[in-house]
Each structure stands twice: as C-alpha cells, then as structure tokens.
Amino acid sequence: MSDLDSSEPTTRATRTAVEDDAVEAFALLGNQTRLEILLAIWEAHDLLADDNGVAFSQIRERVAHDDPGNLRYHLQQLDGQFVHQRAERGGYELRVPAKQLIKAVIAGAGVHDEALEPTEIDQDCPFCGAPTAMSYREGTLFWACQECDGMTPGRDFASFDPQGPLTGHPFDPAGLDEWSPEELWGASTVVGWRRLRSAFDGVCPSCSAPVDGWFEWCADHDPAGCDDCGLRFGTTAHFRCRTCGHHDGASPGHLALFHPSVVAFYDDHGVSTRVRVDDVDNATLVYELGLEHEVRVVDEDPLRVVVTASHDGETIRLTFDESVRVVDVAR
Numbered sequence: 353m354s355d356l357d358s359s360e361p362t363t364r365a366t367r368t369a370v371e372d373d374a375v376e377a378f379a380l381l382g383n384q385t386r387l388e389i390l391l392a393i394w395e396a397h398d399l400l401a402d403d404n405g406v407a408f409s410q411i412r413e414r415v416a417h418d419d420p421g422n423l424r425y426h427l428q429q430l431d432g433q434f435v436h437q438r439a440e441r442g443g444y445e446l447r448v449p450a451k452q453l454i455k456a457v458i459a460g461a462g463v464h465d466e467a468l469e470p471t472e473i474d475q476d477c478p479f480c481g482a483p484t485a486m487s488y489r490e491g492t493l494f495w496a497c498q499e500c501d502g503m504t505p506g507r508d509f510a511s512f513d514p515q516g517p518l519t520g521h522p523f524d525p526a527g528l529d530e531w532s533p534e535e536l537w538g539a540s541t542v543v544g545w546r547r548l549r550s551a552f553d554g555v556c557p558s559c560s561a562p563v564d565g566w567f568e569w570c571a572d573h574d575p576a577g578c579d580d581c582g583l584r585f586g587t588t589a590h591f592r593c594r595t596c597g598h599h600d601g602a603s604p605g606h607l608a609l610f611h612p613s614v615v616a617f618y619d620d621h622g623v624s625t626r627v628r629v630d631d632v633d634n635a636t637l638v639y640e641l642g643l644e645h646e647v648r649v650v651d652e653d654p655l656r657v658v659v660t661a662s663h664d665g666e667t668i669r670l671t672f673d674e675s676v677r678v679v680d681v682a683r
C-alpha cells in the first residue's frame with residue numbers, strides 16, 4: 353500500500369466525556385412504562401390532522417398500566433425533553449428526539465439480533481458471471497459473489513464472511529422481513545446510494561455533521577489481483593464524518609452517476625439512471641454503467657481524477673479534485 357495517497361484528513365477528536373444531560377436522558381427512558389407511553393403517542397397520533405396531539409385517555413387505553421396517577425407521573429417525567437403538551441389543546445405530542453428513538457425501536461436497530469444466511473439471488477457477479485448471494489449480519493446487508501473475490505481480488509479474506517464481497521450496506525432489521533432476497537438487492541442498492549450520495553454532497557447520513565472526502569489510488573494497479581492495494585479498482589473515493597466517524601468508500605465511476613450532467617448525458621441517449629427498488633433491471637444497468645466508466649488519475653499535484661462515460665460514440669468527462677468535488681465537466 354506504499355503508493356497510496358496519505359492525504360486522509362484526520363477526524364475531529366471524538367467527544368470522550370459523556371455529558372450529564374445525555375445520562376439523564378437515557379435514565380429517563382430506562383423504564384418500560386415510559387417507552388410504552390412514547391410508543392402509544394406515536395401510534396395514536398395522526399400526522400395529517402389539524403390537532404395531532406394525543407389525549408391522556410388515549411394513552412391510557414394503549415398502555416397496560418392500572419394506576420392512572422402513576423401513569424400521569426411517568427408522562428410528566430417525559431414532558432419537556434421527549435413529549436410536549438399543547439396547552440391550548442391538551443393533547444400530547446412527541447418531540448423530535450422521541451420520534452427518532454421510536455423509529456429506531458420500530459426499525460429494530462440494536463434490539464433484534466436478526467441474521468440472514470447467504471441466499472442465492474437471480475443476479476450474476478458483474479466480474480465473473482457466477483451466482484451471487486445476499487446475507488445479513490450485525491446490521492449490515494452484504495451482496496457477495498459465490499466464486500470470485502468480488503471487490504477485493506488481491507486480499508486474503510479466509511476469515512471474512514461473506515467471501516467475495518461486492519457491497520455491504522447498513523440496513524435496519526425491520527426492512528429484512530419486508531423484502532424477498534431478490535428485492536433485498538434493490539433495497540440495499542437504494543439505501544447504499546442514498547447514504548453515499550449524502551456523504552458525496554458533504555453531509556453525514558448518520559449524524560448530519562460535515563463530511564471530508566479524499567482519494568486513495570494505487571500507482572501500479574493490477575485489477576486481476578493487486579498485491580499493492582488488494583482492491584478491484586485502483587482509485588477509491590473515501591468519505592468520513594468529522595463528528596461520528598462514519599466512513600464510506602466508492603469508485604469515482606459510480607459517483608459520476610450522481611452528477612446532473614451525467615444524468616442528462618444518459619437521458620439524452622434514452623438511458624435512465626433512476627434506481628428504484630421495484631425496477632431491479634434498471635438498478636443493475638445503472639450499477640454496471642458505473643463499473644464501465646473509465647477512471648484515470650491525470651494529475652497528482654494537485655490531484656485530479658477524470659471519469660469518462662461513453663455512449664453511442666459520445667463522451668462526457670468529469671474532473672474531480674483532491675476532496676472529491678467535481679471541478680470540471682466536458683462533453
């Protein structure tokens with residue numbers, strides 16, 4: 353890896369001290385009745401109603417608690433930080449932190465220990481044509497080739513499961529049951545692209561803080577199995593959040609598909625770059641377009657990476673700078 357660029361920005365030191373208000377907030381929620389109250393307000397509220405406050409009587413109906421005085425006490429403990437009562441209407445509403453918490457509970461993040469054993473799908477490996485499989489473990493949905501080494505032809509992943517990784521995206525357990533293994537490929541593509549796009553646009557998809565981008569490239573790259581970098585592609589764009597450390601990496605060939613000039617280029621040739629879960633054929637086509645784009649490091653100081661897309665005899669070139677911003681478009 354000696355030829356790799358070492359301009360990786362440093363992450364801002366993670367806050368190490370847990371502040372008192374965070375401890376208080378978690379302590380407030382360490383109680384079944386209080387979590388049930390939040391869930392009851394969530395279930396009973398009607399987002400589209402003029403008055404979407406939930407009355408105490410509605411909460412009482414939904415929470416199995418035999419002492420109304422005590423139930424009111426728990427509700428008062430949540431009032432302010434997680435719940436607020438509209439004085440003029442009397443109903444209770446969830447504040448944003450409570451909504452996020454309830455969504456996490458519903459999504460099953462960190463609660464259910466779901467897993468999916470490798471399940472073959474009707475989607476061939478883009479590199480060797482062998483069958484591929486979806487699997488899920490510890491909150492990550494993997495797509496992997498069952499024969500080749502996927503995106504890492506030069507790395508020995510004897511201990512890594514799955515072998516032959518093609519993609520791996522964070523995925524909430526609640527989504528697992530909703531899709532067939534085939535549809536999971538489409539859903540994970542949508543989720544992965546949404547998160548990547550957010551990082552590419554400078555905002556962390558996990559915590560909304562600023563994201564830094566940089567390139568790593570391999571000077572003597574061998575795509576068939578590189579001893580230097582171990583990766584399928586010699587040039588990788590990296591993104592890292594300054595606050596929470598979230599990291600994502602992608603081929604610039606795929607990032608080019610987010611740029612409006614490339615979307616328009618393909619559109620002019622009758623090719624849609626839309627990725628939707630219910631159109632796996634087109635999502636596959638878009639993924640493969642990204643693989644076909646030519647990626648070249650044209651200048652090292654300052655770094656410039658050029659991605660070229662060609663279709664029906666026409667080409668478009670995007671130039672990225674060292675922080676993975678598009679600085680020039682030529683068509």
Ligand SMILES: [Zn+2]
Pocket residue numbers: 477478479480481482497498499500501502516
């Ligand atoms: Zn393969």
Ligand SMILES: [Zn+2]
Pocket residue numbers: 570571572573574578579580581582583585586
């Ligand atoms: Zn290499």
Ligand SMILES: [Zn+2]
Pocket residue numbers: 556557558559560561593594595596597598
């Ligand atoms: Zn973050």
